[in-house]
Amino acid sequence: MKIVTGGAGFIGSNIVKQLNNRGIDDIFIVDDLTDGRKCRNLQGLSFYDYMDYEDxxxxxxxxxxxxxxIDVVFHEGACSDTMNYDGRYMMKNNYEGSKNLLRYCMQRKIPFLYASSASTYGSGKNGFREEPQCEQALxxxxxxxxxxxxxxxRVMPLAKSQIVGFRYFNVFGPQENHKDRMASLIFQKYNELQETGKITLFAGTAGYEDGGQIRDFIYVKDVVNVVFYFWEHPELSGIYNCGTGVGHTFNEFVQGIIDYCGKGHIEYVPFPEVLKGKYQSYTQADTQKLMKAGYDRGFTLLGEAVKEYCSILEKSGGYYE
Structure with a gap:
């Protein structure tokens, strides 16, 4: 049995989709369907059973x-709202729950592959290497x-089975509709363009020009490829960046949407006061450790990924058909 926590969510449902593509359906999904829109992510997926995350x-x-x-746990379940400032809830949900699941896996020698986040690097002023001196939570x-x-x-030296954490950078792709303000830039801006005929971006701040903020955008299919690479190499453990290693400006990214749709223009809006000091204006994964682990499956070129995802947004609203 494969357990996928957050299996009705964005990355989790893409993991289930790829497992199904490999002919695998002995999958146990754990999630919270309070937001019933996530049920749509489960349409067309084949799995053995489902359980509410609280149970x-x-x-x-x-x-x-x-x-x-259980032969593997893909732990993707978490509250990923960076604007939620209820620290008690975050620690109970993302920290305590994850510790309990990790202990369960370590006791039974079950491979444990989990979602970390590039947000652990904060502003990135100290770099984006998987090292404590680069880490700064905002x-x-x-x-x-x-x-x-x-x-x-702390516990990895005691483990007798695989433990891998993936520091996801800016992931985009199908099945993220329910994420609202936490959905990717392409999802938000594609829909904004359809509704208003234009795309708005933040004006320059912290030394960046208008729309010049830089992010390491990674297609969700590539994320799943990275996760599965480590699943297929159980001798590898550690915390790894999951990004392309290439940064692109917001202007570049949304221009791909405009080019695909054949309409629209960019307008710049003032940078929100509430985000100052709490916003990552620049991210770019250091992929040296990932490459040293032998990852050799490459990454989809940004232009190709944007075009493919826009096609899915156009045809099915962003869901797999």
Missing amino acids: FDMQMADDTFDCGY NPYAYSKLQFDRFVR
Whole structure:
């Protein structure tokens, strides 16, 4: 059995989709469907069973969960709202729950592959290497992810099975509709263009020109490829960046949307006061550690990925058909 927490979410449902593409459906999905829109992500996916995350967390904490033999856990479940400042909730959901699941896996020697975040690097002023000196959490979400990474580093020497954390950079692609303000720039701006005929971007701030903020955008299909590479190499453990290693400006990124749609223009709006000091204006993964681990499956060129995703947004609203 493969467990996918957050299996009705963005990256989680893409993992399930790729497992299905490989003919695998002995999958146990854990998620929270309070937001019923996520049910749409499960359409067309084949899996063995589903459990609500609160029941799952309780059984993990009590060590009473049992679904038979488990050969891997893909832990994608988390509250990913960087604007949620309820630190107590973030730590309970993203930190305590993850610790309980990790302990469960370590006791049973189950490979544990989990979602970390590039937000753990904060402003990135110290670089984007998987090292403590580069880490600086700017909000409760990032802090909860960073604290779990630190816990992983402490217990990893004791582990007798695989543990891998993936610091996702700016992921975009199908099945992210439910994420609202946390959805990728392409999802938000594609829909803005359809509704208004234009795309708005932040004006320059912190030394960046209008629309000149830089992000390491990575297509969700490439994210799944990275995750599966490590699943297929159980001898590898550690915390790894999951980005392309190439930064692109917001202007470049949304121009691909305009080119695909054949209409629209960019307008710049003032940078919000509420985000000053809490916003990543620049991200670019250092991929040296990933490459040293032998990852050799490459990354989709940004222009090709934007075109493919825009086609899916146009045909099905952003869902797999």
